Amino acid sequence: MARTGFPDDLYGDLVSSGPGGAAAKRLGLPVPPRLRRYAPGQEFLTGPAVVLRAGAAPVADDVAVWLAAAGAHVLADLDAAGDERLGAVVVDATAARRVEDLGRLRELLAPAFRRTARNGRVLLLGAVPAEAGEGPGGVEARAVQQGLDGLVRSLAKEARGGTTVNLLRVAEGAGGALRSPVEFLCSARAAFVSGQPLLVGPAPAVPAAAPGRERRxxxxxxxxxxxxxxxxxxxxxxxxxxxxxxxxxxxxxxxxxxxxxxxxxxxxxxxxxxxxxxxxxxxxxxxxxxxxxxxxxxxxxxxxxxxxxxxxxxxxxxxxxxxxxxxxxxxxxxxxxxxxxxxxxxxxxxxxxxxxxxxxxxxxxxxxxxxxxxxxxxxxxxxxxxxxxxxxxxxxxxxxxxxxxxxxxxxxxxxxxxxxxxxxxxxxxxxxxxxxxxxxxxxxxxxxxxxxxxxx
Ligand SMILES: NC(=O)c1ccc[n+]([C@@H]2O[C@H](COP(=O)([O-])OP(=O)(O)OC[C@H]3O[C@@H](n4cnc5c(N)ncnc54)[C@H](O)[C@@H]3O)[C@@H](O)[C@H]2O)c1
Missing domain, CATH: 3.40.50.720 (NAD(P)-binding Rossmann-like Domain)
Structure with missing residues (x-):
């Protein structure tokens, strides 16, 4: 593997060096970011995390607890970041149902998005559109939740420096099954996953391992x-x-x-x-x-x-x-x-x-x-x-x-x-x-x- 982290990619190697990078920028050529991948003992995130609440935000508290348990320093709000760049921005938008909610989401997310660190993680949590669209006001709710998809895909294209942006659609009853997807998508293990929606449903009960079976x-x-x-x-x-x-x-x-x-x-x-x-x-x-x-x-x-x-x-x-x-x-x-x-x-x-x-x-x-x-x-x-x-x-x-x-x-x-x-x-x-x-x-x-x- 090449020292720079761009194996078999001569161009990536060249422009990841100081002079090569400067020349590429001047010529308007792509300068691929150096991705931060999993390494044993590394910090979970590249900076502190903030969990934003777009409306009722029913899963935000759990997410903050899970991120902290995974090793993140979770800030009370964006102001607490001071000058520090953010390692992760998670937004609970699962309760967004009206077009105005998307406007409020923009107000909430834009200042945080601007402040993500290199190799930062932006994760939106939405509802499953079909579930959000049940009952009165259903059409608008479904449209709004589907709107998150376009938002996430666009932000993933705008993100810089190896930052990824993804969407988890949280099904009713998903509960604790959301924990592992949040951890994975915020971690360095997901360095090459971006602009992705993924649906999280309730997890089936984990069957007990057979006696004497130590390793999977x-x-x-x-x-x-x-x-x-x-x-x-x-x-x-x-x-x-x-x-x-x-x-x-x-x-x-x-x-x-x-x-x-x-x-x-x-x-x-x-x-x-x-x-x-x-x-x-x-x-x-x-x-x-x-x-x-x-x-x-x-x-x-x-x-x-x-x-x-x-x-x-x-x-x-x-x-x-x-x-x-x-x-x-x-x-x-x-x-x-x-x-x-x-x-x-x-x-x-x-x-x-x-x-x-x-x-x-x-x-x-x-x-x-x-x-x-x-x-x-x-x-x-x-x-x-x-x-x-x-x-x-x-x-x-x-x-x-x-x-x-x-x-x-x-x-x-x-x-x-x-x-x-x-x-x-x-x-x-x-x-x-x-x-x-x-x-x-x-x-x-x-x-x-x-x-x-x-x-x-
Ligand atoms: N490399 C990519 O960019 C890429 C992109 C998308 C999907 N994939 C998929 O990922 C998988 C792995 O791809 P890769 O790039 O490592 O391929 P690779 O050619 O480097 O390795 C494929 C392996 O499959 C084995 N294999 C082939 N036929 C077999 C058979 N009949 N029985 C048992 N083993 C057999 C080969 O011996 C080889 O070890 C493939 O399914 C590929 O289609 C690869």
């Missing part, structure tokens, strides 16, 4: 390199035993990753006819079931739609979509293959949300995963399990290093954070969705893309 067990497909290897590392850091799965041809790399994370390696081609049975039996026999399943293995075979032959189509749909479906079915159908409360996380892509030239096969597979997650969430919730997807944007991996230079440079600059993300950014989001605290998030797609223009 996670399986990650495609773990030999890139994003999969980073996911294995972060899950291990968070205390899980990670079963790292990949094809036989990746054997040496796979063994290295498994050793590094003190997990275990499993040779598995996810498209093999017996893969569902092999995986389910492995997890049942060796571990008494998996707590976390990450469908990460993915491939591209890019070419224009008319030039896509059956091989290029079938291989991409086979690895990226059919395999997660079949593996999940096999795991759900095998008693003991999954631990109570298991979490699934799928790797989608912003190109699946927006479409991409030359990637009709890939985009179909990645959009298919979104449908998969949405369809599976309800039935899984009845079994106390959850499933979500992460949609990475431009991430610096061997996959994107293989792109031609011009599209690669355009791709990495076309986000509000003006740089490619790192595999660890995706891994942090996956590990958070897989964590016990994230129980209020289900059937959703979390973009990890620095608010990329694609599919925004």
């Amino acid at each position: 067990v996670a399986v990650v497909t495609g773990a030999a390199r890139g994003i999969g290897a980073a996911i294995a590392e972060v899950l291990a850091r968070e205390g899980a035993h990670v079963v790292c799965a990949d094809v036989a041809a990746a054997g040496e790399q796979l063994a290295r990753v498994a050793n590094r994370v003190r997990g275990s390696a499993l040779t598995l081609d996810v498209t093999a006819a017996d893969a569902p049975r092999v995986l389910a039996e492995h997890l049942r026999r060796r571990f008494g079931g998996a707590d976390v399943v990450v469908h990460n293995a993915g491939i591209t075979r890019d070419r224009s739609f008319v030039n896509l032959d059956a091989e290029a189509w079938d291989s991409v749909l086979g690895v990226n979509l059919a395999a997660p479906l079949r593996l999940t079915e096999g795991l759900l159908g095998t008693d003991g293959a999954l631990a109570p409360g298991a979490r699934f996380v799928c790797l989608s892509s912003i190109n699946g949300l927006a479409g991409a030239k030359g990637q009709a096969n890939y985009a179909a597979s990645k959009a298919g995963l979104v449908g998969f997650v949405q369809a599976l969430a309800g039935p899984l919730a009845q079994r106390g399990m959850a499933v979500n997807a992460v949609a990475p944007g431009f991430i610096e991996t061997p996959m994107t290093a293989a792109m031609p230079p011009v599209p690669r440079e355009v791709g990495r600059r076309a986000s509000s954070l003006q740089q490619g993300g790192l595999p660890v950014d995706v891994a942090e989001a996956v590990a958070w969705l897989a964590s016990p605290g994230a129980g209020g998030i289900d059937g959703q797609v979390l973009r990890v893309c620095g608010q990329h223009l694609t599919g925004a």
Whole structure:
């Protein structure tokens, strides 16, 4: 990794130095901010936090307590900040129902937004528009809550210096399930998540771990390199035993990753006819079931739609979509293959949300995963399990290093954070969705893309 924190990004490296940065500014070229990522023992925030109340603000008090418990210095109000820049600004707008409420929100937020520190966090808390829109005055209430979406996406584009802006829509009865999403989005773990709405619902009761089971067990497909290897590392850091799965041809790399994370390696081609049975039996026999399943293995075979032959189509749909479906079915159908409360996380892509030239096969597979997650969430919730997807944007991996230079440079600059993300950014989001605290998030797609223009 480069010393400056812009690995494989020569331009980012150049302009992050004093003279390079000054020259880029003079020429009106982008100067990507250096993002603050998670490091053990670091401060939770880059400055004090303030929790603003837009109206009745029913969750503000809890949020202030949670932020303080996570290590934030929570100020009584904005005036208490003195000259200090703010590490986090959280606004409880869950009670906003009238157009005038948005005006009051602007008055409240603008002075605080102006004073965010580098790598600061701005988090708006809203209601779920459909819930706010029930009863008399419902249409206006729903419109106002939807308005928060445009506000957040715009502020994320205006934010400077690595500051992120996100929206949590708090469903009725979400209660304590809001805590973990607030902590995650305010933390350095969410450095590449911005301009995102996410819905938080009530968390299902967490089933008791089986007696004698000390560590959670996670399986990650495609773990030999890139994003999969980073996911294995972060899950291990968070205390899980990670079963790292990949094809036989990746054997040496796979063994290295498994050793590094003190997990275990499993040779598995996810498209093999017996893969569902092999995986389910492995997890049942060796571990008494998996707590976390990450469908990460993915491939591209890019070419224009008319030039896509059956091989290029079938291989991409086979690895990226059919395999997660079949593996999940096999795991759900095998008693003991999954631990109570298991979490699934799928790797989608912003190109699946927006479409991409030359990637009709890939985009179909990645959009298919979104449908998969949405369809599976309800039935899984009845079994106390959850499933979500992460949609990475431009991430610096061997996959994107293989792109031609011009599209690669355009791709990495076309986000509000003006740089490619790192595999660890995706891994942090996956590990958070897989964590016990994230129980209020289900059937959703979390973009990890620095608010990329694609599919925004
Ligand atoms: N890199 C990005 O910018 C980006 C953006 C959006 C989404 N994604 C998605 O994230 C995931 C990981 O991407 P990456 O960039 O790390 O890719 P990568 O090519 O670096 O790694 C993919 C891994 O999957 C493994 N794999 C491929 N086919 C397999 C099979 N049949 N069975 C088991 N393992 C198999 C490969 O051996 C490899 O280790 C993919 O699903 C990809 O589509 C990546």
